[in-house]
Amino acid sequence: MSVRAHPTRTRSLQYVALAGYLIFLGFPLLWMLSTAFKSSQELADITPRLIPSDPILDNFGDAIDRADLVHAGANSLQVALATTVLVIAMTLPAAYGLARYKTWLRPVTLSWILIGQVFPVILVAIPLFLILDQFSLTDSLVGLTIVHAVYALPFGLWMLQGYITAIPRDVEEAGAVDGAGRLRILVSIILPLLRPGVVATALFTFIASWNEFFFALVLIQDPDKYTLPRTLVRFVGASDQVQLGPLAAGALLATLPSLVFFLLIQRRLTAGLLSGAVKG
Amino acid sequence: MNVKHLAGVALVACLVASCATSTNESDETSDSGDSEGPVTLRFNSLAFQEPTIEASKAIVDAWNAEHPDIQVEYVQGSWDSVHDQLVTQLQTGKAPDIIHDESADISGFARQGYLADLSPYLSDEVKDAVPEGVWDAVTVDDKVIAAPTLLQSYMVFANTDLLQQAGVDIPAGETWAWDDFQAAAAKATTDDTYGVAWGLAEPTATVTSLGMNFGATFFDGEGDDADITVGDPELALPARIHEMTYDDQSIDPTSLTLSGSDALPGFLHGKYAMTVQGSYVAQQLVQDAPEDFHWAVLPPLSAESAAQAANPQTLSVPAESPHVEEAAEFIDYFMAAQNLAKVAEGDWLIPASSEASDAVAADTGGDNGWNEILNSGEYLTKAPFQSVTNYPQWDDQIATPALQKYFADEISLDELQAELTDGWADVSGG
Numbered sequence: 001m002s003v004r005a006h007p008t009r010t011r012s013l014q015y016v017a018l019a020g021y022l023i024f025l026g027f028p029l030l031w032m033l034s035t036a037f038k039s040s041q042e043l044a045d046i047t048p049r050l051i052p053s054d055p056i057l058d059n060f061g062d063a064i065d066r067a068d069l070v071h072a073g074a075n076s077l078q079v080a081l082a083t084t085v086l087v088i089a090m091t092l093p094a095a096y097g098l099a100r101y102k103t104w105l106r107p108v109t110l111s112w113i114l115i116g117q118v119f120p121v122i123l124v125a126i127p128l129f130l131i132l133d134q135f136s137l138t139d140s141l142v143g144l145t146i147v148h149a150v151y152a153l154p155f156g157l158w159m160l161q162g163y164i165t166a167i168p169r170d171v172e173e174a175g176a177v178d179g180a181g182r183l184r185i186l187v188s189i190i191l192p193l194l195r196p197g198v199v200a201t202a203l204f205t206f207i208a209s210w211n212e213f214f215f216a217l218v219l220i221q222d223p224d225k226y227t228l229p230r231t232l233v234r235f236v237g238a239s240d241q242v243q244l245g246p247l248a249a250g251a252l253l254a255t256l257p258s259l260v261f262f263l264l265i266q267r268r269l270t271a272g273l274l275s276g277a278v279k280g
Numbered sequence: 281m282n283v284k285h286l287a288g289v290a291l292v293a294c295l296v297a298s299c300a301t302s303t304n305e306s307d308e309t310s311d312s313g314d315s316e317g318p319v320t321l322r323f324n325s326l327a328f329q330e331p332t333i334e335a336s337k338a339i340v341d342a343w344n345a346e347h348p349d350i351q352v353e354y355v356q357g358s359w360d361s362v363h364d365q366l367v368t369q370l371q372t373g374k375a376p377d378i379i380h381d382e383s384a385d386i387s388g389f390a391r392q393g394y395l396a397d398l399s400p401y402l403s404d405e406v407k408d409a410v411p412e413g414v415w416d417a418v419t420v421d422d423k424v425i426a427a428p429t430l431l432q433s434y435m436v437f438a439n440t441d442l443l444q445q446a447g448v449d450i451p452a453g454e455t456w457a458w459d460d461f462q463a464a465a466a467k468a469t470t471d472d473t474y475g476v477a478w479g480l481a482e483p484t485a486t487v488t489s490l491g492m493n494f495g496a497t498f499f500d501g502e503g504d505d506a507d508i509t510v511g512d513p514e515l516a517l518p519a520r521i522h523e524m525t526y527d528d529q530s531i532d533p534t535s536l537t538l539s540g541s542d543a544l545p546g547f548l549h550g551k552y553a554m555t556v557q558g559s560y561v562a563q564q565l566v567q568d569a570p571e572d573f574h575w576a577v578l579p580p581l582s583a584e585s586a587a588q589a590a591n592p593q594t595l596s597v598p599a600e601s602p603h604v605e606e607a608a609e610f611i612d613y614f615m616a617a618q619n620l621a622k623v624a625e626g627d628w629l630i631p632a633s634s635e636a637s638d639a640v641a642a643d644t645g646g647d648n649g650w651n652e653i654l655n656s657g658e659y660l661t662k663a664p665f666q667s668v669t670n671y672p673q674w675d676d677q678i679a680t681p682a683l684q685k686y687f688a689d690e691i692s693l694d695e696l697q698a699e700l701t702d703g704w705a706d707v708s709g710g
Contacts (some may be wrong), residue, residue: 015459040564040567040568041567041568041570043568044544044545044548044564044568045545045548045549046545046546046548046549046551047549066330084302122367124365125367125368126367126371126372127367129368129372130372133374138374152601175326217361217364218364218365218368218369219367219509221322221355221369221374221376223355223356233358233360233361234357234358235355236358236359236360237328237329237358237359238326238358238359238382239432239540239558239560240327240539240540241328241541241543241560242541
């Protein structure tokens with residue numbers, strides 16, 4: 001009743017809440033942007049300002065030169081893209097099987113996947129290192145890609161099987177009635193309908209791999225193979241010492257590719273998230 | 281459709297390129313260190329400030345030029361992640377040949393047998409140049425498990441204008457008595473200014489190290505076989521800080537919740553007359569202080585003594601390295617006075633060797649607090665807690681929260697004593 005009686009006020013409150021949420025999410029990014037343009041003297045000022053009083057670009061030069069940001073960015077891009085392709089290629093058929101064939105194996109498998117997620121990564125670091133070493137995959141971007149893919153698989157599988165479950169079986173049955181075989185149904189009917197889910201899963205996988213630090217730290221030793229998070233940590237020293245300007249500039253530059261990736265597929269992602277949220 | 285195809289081709293190309301480049305690179309590096317050709321040693325350096333990184337790389341370059349058969353590869357590491365990295369690398373036999381760390385961290389690995397004894401390889405010059413108390417900090421089970429390179433001490437940094445306005449004479453002796461420090465802080469406290477800012481968000485390291493001024497030992501014994509003692513000497517420093525905060529009101533209570541670096545902006549803005557910080561903060565003051573801000577490093581604080589815990593940065597060699605002797609030879613070279621002086625100046629830390637300390641004094645003229653900082657080096661010595669296996673757990677789970685509560689005036693001194701003592705029984709299984 002009250003919502004109908006005061007639609008304008010309700011809508012205004014919704015916008016205020018949305019604006020508040022946007023500020024909550026966006027402010028750290030905005031502060032990082034501001035910090036990236038501040039000198040160390042301004043960063044030591046007792047009165048913090050969002051707009052730098054005397055903006056400088058030196059931090060970006062420092063970040064690019066000292067952290068070899070371009071090379072590390074190329075490594076991160078290789079690993080994140082390869083991880084994304086691998087995860088999508090492996091989760092698609094597995095998610096279809098889990099969603100459509102509802103045997104006793106389904107809840108067992110899904111529970112197993114969930115249980116696997118609760119173990120801290122530090123527990124598996126050493127055995128994983130030893131196994132990868134057997135195959136000469138330590139200090140290798142291929143090895144890192146495999147590890148990232150393994151860690152992204154469960155979440156991808158959960159997401160995708162939710163999207164597939166949301167596609168009515170009637171659609172497939174209608175295709176079968178029209179004479180389409182199983183493969184044709186999958187390629188021509190399911191895949192196009194699943195596109196938002198694939199895009200959403202790809203985005204989450206890409207960002208997870210792009211940001212991953214621990215395995216990059218443990219597995220990669222050759223500076224030529226450092227990924228972005230691995231190289232940015234050099235601006236953090238002992239006893240709370242941080243070179244905040246170069247770190248913010250480097251982190252800002254490191255954020256840009258995932259932002260661009262997000263912007264490129266934003267429309268499809270929104271559709272995918274909504275369909276997953278309502279029906280998954 | 282064309283765009284989609286292109287995107288697909290690009291993805292596959294990236295995947296293939298990733299495999300191709302990584303496999304090739306793996307093949308290249310796996311050959312290093314073979315018996316044929318020069319030995320290649322990997323040096324994981326944690327040098328932080330740019331001048332120190334440059335100085336470290338220059339030392340490596342000079343070594344490589346002089347030693348064609350033993351080449352050192354410089355790898356930039358980070359303090360923030362070195363422990364996690366070493367846990368995996370040492371257990372899997374993949375640690376760098378030369379490990380840069382600090383004694384408090386590396387001692388745990390040494391007790392597990394992961395580090396080589398360097399004493400047979402280090403030269404007499406290096407052994408003689410480093411004080412006995414500092415060698416003690418890197419000696420585990422009678423083995424020298426690292427060469428100590430640089431140290432830090434806790435120093436009082438003063439806004440000299442504020443102290444002089446308050447009528448406090450800038451101390452100039454070898455040490456500065458705690459009572460005089462407390463009196464100066466009270467005198468410099470006004471309606472607008474606190475006498476002291478002390479960033480004690482993580483208070484345990486400060487209390488166990490600077491507490492040695494009052495004869496605090498906290499622990500008796502080594503390794504797993506250690507007992508705790510929390511008596512008057514151990515409680516003297518926390519009690520003094522509490523008294524200055526809540527009775528004298530000369531320490532800003534909010535500063536106790538900050539990290540050391542977070543307290544600096546207020547100091548630079550004239551909100552505090554003094555601040556207690558690690559000696560390396562002098563570098564930040566030189567870099568960031570406004571031109572009209574006049575500051576000084578005051579002499580090391582002293583009660584029963586001016587002793588503080590020596591937790592030197594270290595260079596170690598994994599016991600499993602096939603090139604222990606060569607790596608130790610490089611460490612010996614790194615420890616030469618002029619080399620150590622250069623890396624010390626960059627990070628504004630105290631070189632472990634007396635000759636290097638003299639070289640820094642000569643290079644800097646003792647300006648910008650160098651005299652006082654270098655002077656404080658002579659009081660650094662091994663603290664009992666550095667030999668205790670469960671100390672890090674006690675620090676993290678017991679001492680830090682207990683001290684934070686005490687400094688927030690939430691518990692009494694007796695309750696602090698009980699929490700520190702009973703908590704040790706919990707973490708040590710006693």
